[in-house]
Amino acid sequence: MSAALGGRGGLSINLATIREQCDMSEAVDACLRHSISAISPWRDQIAAIGLDTAARLVREHDLTVTGVCRGGMFTASDAAGRRAAIDDNMRAIDEAASLNADCLVLVVGGLPDGSRDIAGARQMVTDGIGAVLDHARAAAVPLAIEPLHPMYAADRCCVNTLSQALDMCDTLAPGNGGDLGLAIDAYHVWWDPELAAQIARAGREGRILAHHICDWLVPTQDLLLDRGMMGDGIIDLSGFRDMIEKAGFSGHQEVEIFSAENWWKRDADLVLETCIARYRAI
Amino acid sequence: MSAALGGRGGLSINLATIREQCDMSEAVDACLRHSISAISPWRDQIAAIGLDTAARLVREHDLTVTGVCRGGMFTASDAAGRRAAIDDNMRAIDEAASLNADCLVLVVGGLPDGSRDIAGARQMVTDGIGAVLDHARAAAVPLAIEPLHPMYAADRCCVNTLSQALDMCDTLAPGNGGDLGLAIDAYHVWWDPELAAQIARAGREGRILAHHICDWLVPTQDLLLDRGMMGDGIIDLSGFRDMIEKAGFSGHQEVEIFSAENWWKRDADLVLETCIARYRAI
Numbered sequence: 001m002s003a004a005l006g007g008r009g010g011l012s013i014n015l016a017t018i019r020e021q022c023d024m025s026e027a028v029d030a031c032l033r034h035s036i037s038a039i040s041p042w043r044d045q046i047a048a049i050g051l052d053t054a055a056r057l058v059r060e061h062d063l064t065v066t067g068v069c070r071g072g073m074f075t076a077s078d079a080a081g082r083r084a085a086i087d088d089n090m091r092a093i094d095e096a097a098s099l100n101a102d103c104l105v106l107v108v109g110g111l112p113d114g115s116r117d118i119a120g121a122r123q124m125v126t127d128g129i130g131a132v133l134d135h136a137r138a139a140a141v142p143l144a145i146e147p148l149h150p151m152y153a154a155d156r157c158c159v160n161t162l163s164q165a166l167d168m169c170d171t172l173a174p175g176n177g178g179d180l181g182l183a184i185d186a187y188h189v190w191w192d193p194e195l196a197a198q199i200a201r202a203g204r205e206g207r208i209l210a211h212h213i214c215d216w217l218v219p220t221q222d223l224l225l226d227r228g229m230m231g232d233g234i235i236d237l238s239g240f241r242d243m244i245e246k247a248g249f250s251g252h253q254e255v256e257i258f259s260a261e262n263w264w265k266r267d268a269d270l271v272l273e274t275c276i277a278r279y280r281a282i
Numbered sequence: 283m284s285a286a287l288g289g290r291g292g293l294s295i296n297l298a299t300i301r302e303q304c305d306m307s308e309a310v311d312a313c314l315r316h317s318i319s320a321i322s323p324w325r326d327q328i329a330a331i332g333l334d335t336a337a338r339l340v341r342e343h344d345l346t347v348t349g350v351c352r353g354g355m356f357t358a359s360d361a362a363g364r365r366a367a368i369d370d371n372m373r374a375i376d377e378a379a380s381l382n383a384d385c386l387v388l389v390v391g392g393l394p395d396g397s398r399d400i401a402g403a404r405q406m407v408t409d410g411i412g413a414v415l416d417h418a419r420a421a422a423v424p425l426a427i428e429p430l431h432p433m434y435a436a437d438r439c440c441v442n443t444l445s446q447a448l449d450m451c452d453t454l455a456p457g458n459g460g461d462l463g464l465a466i467d468a469y470h471v472w473w474d475p476e477l478a479a480q481i482a483r484a485g486r487e488g489r490i491l492a493h494h495i496c497d498w499l500v501p502t503q504d505l506l507l508d509r510g511m512m513g514d515g516i517i518d519l520s521g522f523r524d525m526i527e528k529a530g531f532s533g534h535q536e537v538e539i540f541s542a543e544n545w546w547k548r549d550a551d552l553v554l555e556t557c558i559a560r561y562r563a564i
Binding site: 111115116151153158160161163192193216219220234235236239 | 474
């Protein structure tokens with residue numbers, strides 16, 4: 001059955017897409033019902049069923065884990081907070097290793113409470129990733145910085161362009177694309193005037209570790225929870241995938257949709273059927 | 283009285299800030315009550331009282347018009363639509379000339395209906411500005427491209443970074459900063475990892491035509507109508523202004539706040555008092 005979902009790198013389901021309907025065990029069952037054998041779970045979903053159970057599911061069903069979401073959140077207003085974030089990322093790396101994940105996705109954090117210093121926040125991110133990189137290497141878990149849309153720069157992620165994320169990689173792990181790279185989510189970067197050039201650069205530097213898809217709706221009703229199913233919005237996802245493949249990445253397309261008012265309210269099987277149909281259409 | 287609002291380039295009020303409370307005549311009266319003699323009206327506000335009346339208000343009160351909002355919207359799905367946009371921009375240029383405005387602000391337009399081709403939309407913008415530039419020169423109305431936040435790329439403005447806007451200027455009017463430049467709004471570009479470098483570049487190229495301010499609220503409740511009063515959000519507006527001045531721009535700071543649930547519901551005098559107090563604080 002997997003051939004039916006092959007081509008264009010195969011389909012992976014980020015389990016946030018059906019998080020309101022299913023716990024991780026139920027989500028895996030649902031994916032398997034639809035011949036989907038690649039997933040990306042969130043840490044709270046792993047914790048809810050226990051890491052051992054999650055790892056057993058992955059082994060028993062020979063699942064591909066295209067990423068674990070998420071590490072990061074390195075920015076904090078004091079040293080204790082930053083230390084706690086580093087410790088938490090160490091644990092996240094271990095969890096990703098237990099699931100044999102392709103990468104640990106990093107959503108790096110926004111401005112610390114009360115801060116207006118985005119340059120300072122970005123330095124905290126560089127420092128934080130630097131502090132966990134050796135542990136990630138030892139665990140053979142590549143770290144994937146995910147540049148988030150600039151509308152999240154204040155409260156969630158101060159790395160907002162491919163260029164910026166690649167510069168950070170070059171600083172921390174020069175010439176070492178396998179250990180530190182990017183999760184490239186079409187939703188976050190489709191608008192970037194440098195999109196084609198920076199995807200090509202990411203490929204040249206061996207830094208494309210994951211490719212996430214969903215769609216940008218017009219109008220978008222909520223900054224966080226109104227992402228669209230592929231085909232319902234305005235992103236040229238086929239052209240985007242062409243750039244990704246031309247840059248040398250042939251891995252999965254991972255569907256990640258936060259949709260409080262639409263897809264999270266629908267039956268999980270219907271959501272997965274729709275993901276498959278739309279994935280095939282693009 | 284103007285000295286009280288001097289320093290840091292003086293204060294201008296974009297009349298969108300009190301658009302729900304006042305028509306343009308009332309807004310001018312309100313500004314004058316608070317010793318504010320620089321404004322930036324919107325075309326619908328001008329039309330509502332008539333261009334002749336608006337021009338008379340400007341002359342009689344010796345107002346500085348830091349910009350007219352707005353031209354642009356060059357993207358359309360057919361040639362007739364693009365032609366209509368160009369014609370409308372010609373009229374906007376004439377209106378700005380009648381008010382002796384410092385510039386006509388261009389919000390260039392997003393994706394045409396049904397389109398996923400952002401590169402194509404961007405070419406339409408270049409073509410559109412190219413088609414009106416001579417008319418603007420003849421009317422002595424500088425055109426100010428306003429890069430808008432990437433969250434507006436689909437539906438409002440496909441020019442989303444300072445770098446991209448400056449490249450467009452270099453293509454259309456090489457070495458000719460006085461005719462074609464930028465309106466730099468802190469709300470739209472504060473997150474840009476290249477902010478300092480591109481503001482410096484804009485200054486070197488003589489392309490800073492206007493400087494708008496407001497603040498980014500955390501959380502932001504609405505993509506369009508939840509902009510904050512200076513000081514209520516997370517933008518380092520003082521540091522931002524330092525960059526602008528270091529780049530050679532000493533003109534007004536123009537307050538432009540769209541705030542459906544807060545400032546648009548308050549008394550116009552209170553809004554203006556608050557603008558003055560916050561402007562002084564930064």
